């Protein structure tokens with residue numbers, strides 16, 4: 001019998017960010033392993049014209065929840081969506097709902113955040129810092145609360161090279177920043193933002209570091225733990241391999257590479273690609289929830305959910321495997337044949353951007369214009385290059401995250417729990433994982449049918465022939481121009497032709513002699 005699964009039985013669990021990538025996988029696993037849990041409260045806002053109920057309905061009827069419906073047929077009754085907008089000071093939760101949350105909640109998983117790297121400082125502080133403080137305040141009024149699990153990121157201290165499982169202080173107190181944002185206007189805030197974030201690469205990682213500090217300062221006598229995942233990728237095993245549902249992190253780049261738009265990346269091939277499967281993160285979260293509630297550690301423990309120091313894989317190996325999978329399982333209607341150049345050199349990267357990205361986009365747009373259609377490739381390419389440049393910081397460096405607490409927790413689990421809530425990334429086979437990942441991107445993000453693979457392969461062959469034809473034509477044109485204009489080129493040309501002629505004559509003569 002799994003102790004962790006039994007712990008969540010009969011519990012009321014509050015999840016923020018349940019409609020996000022991590023949140024959905026967390027709910028799925030909870031329902032599947034502890035179908036006897038009492039209720040999961042999720043804080044949701046209406047979005048894209050959908051009401052809360054429509055959003056929940058859509059999640060529960062997605063492929064991700066297929067297995068859940070078998071083990072927990074009344075899952076609809078066990079999920080209670082509560083209107084909340086975390087960017088409002090009091091979350092906008094109604095009095096009755098708040099009363100119910102305060103009196104019933106046993107465990108909180110705080111996943112909600114803005115994960116955009118380019119968000120405004122005001123919005124990012126509101127969500128990643130102020131909302132965390134507000135939630136902690138709510139938690140302090142919950143008499144039945146047993147554990148509060150805060151999800152941060154392994155990159156919250158990416159200005160350091162070696163990162164321990166401790167909370168590092170930020171140069172400016174979060175409270176001071178929250179207070180000053182109340183009276184400063186937006187223009188001034190954006191002006192001071194670069195000075196505030198100092199050596200953090202973006203507002204996201206900076207505000208996540210502030211969020212951790214808030215957790216430390218406002219923890220009161222709560223049982224709190226912080227989990228820091230690195231780059232969260234598709235599912236490894238559960239509920240099935242390769243599930244993904246957004247274009248964040250590597251996903252968008254895999255699409256761009258598979259469709260042949262992105263053929264070069266400024267990346268350091270030997271740098272560690274610290275990917276961690278989303279189901280591994282979720283298993284750790286549930287184990288931490290149990291451990292924090294049952295063992296009540298004296299201080300706030302931080303757990304790293306990273307792969308680099310236990311089972312490292314570098315960007316080169318990852319890239320090669322991604323490309324190998326594109327060969328076997330190509331994406332449909334590719335713009336060019338997938339190919340990728342990883343270079344850490346600035347000049348080479350600029351060169352590849354010009355030759356492999358911008359030039360083909362301009363040529364294609366000319367073709368669209370000539371055929372009376374609206375040009376769109378340059379715009380799309382600029383968007384991809386902007387995204388790639390925002391991720392560059394993370395693919396050109398390696399970090400060392402210590403994992404003492406995570407390993408300690410692993411050793412505390414019973415063999416059954418180690419199996420059901422497996423977060424031992426040493427067991428991960430990267431080649432198999434990456435293949436399933438790319439397949440998952442094709443199936444669940446691009447919604448492409450496997451039946452289309454022969455046609456996709458045929459299309460890639462056509463692209464290869466066009467590529468050869470184009471290169472040959474280009475070579476001949478350049479050569480023709482050179483010969484017309486330069487005596488030196490003419491001399492080289494005559495030298496090559498006479499050399500070939502002499503070689504052929506010699507070959508013919510020697511074969512006649514043998515006969």
Ligand SMILES: CCCCCCCCCCCCCCCCCCCCCCCCCC(=O)SCCNC(=O)CCNC(=O)[C@H](O)C(C)(C)COP(=O)(O)OP(=O)(O)OC[C@H]1O[C@@H](n2cnc3c(N)ncnc32)[C@H](O)[C@@H]1OP(=O)(O)O
Nearest residue numbers: 115116117118153248249250252253257319320340387394
């Ligand atoms: C020998 C060698 C062989 C080599 C072989 C090589 C083989 C080839 C290899 C192939 C690659 C394999 C390796 C990959 C490396 C991965 C590195 C990952 C590092 C991740 C580090 C993460 C660390 C931190 C982890 C964390 O802790 S947290 C979570 C991380 N947080 C994020 O990942 C948010 C980032 N994103 C944004 O911050 C915003 O996206 C923003 C970027 C500002 C744009 O912003 P904007 O321009 O406004 O654009 P959007 O409105 O967002 O989107 C506008 C349109 O672009 C689309 N689109 C959004 N995104 C992406 C995206 N990525 N990629 C592509 N498209 C995207 C969206 O669908 C929309 O399309 P549409 O709807 O218009 O059709």
Ligand SMILES: NC(=O)C1=CN([C@@H]2O[C@H](COP(=O)(O)OP(=O)(O)OC[C@H]3O[C@@H](n4cnc5c(N)ncnc54)[C@H](OP(=O)(O)O)[C@@H]3O)[C@@H](O)[C@H]2O)C=CC1
Nearest residue numbers: 017018019020021022085086087111112113153229231232
């Ligand atoms: N993905 C990754 O690579 C990594 C993620 N993390 C951390 O994991 C956590 C979850 O990330 P992930 O699932 O990937 O992110 P997503 O962007 O997929 O999910 C974010 C969640 O936060 C919710 N949210 C955002 N703004 C509000 C708001 N104003 N009110 C209510 N809810 C809101 C979103 O709701 P809605 O659907 O309405 O937008 C969504 O449910 C975050 O804390 C992130 O920092 C850490 C490391 C890596």
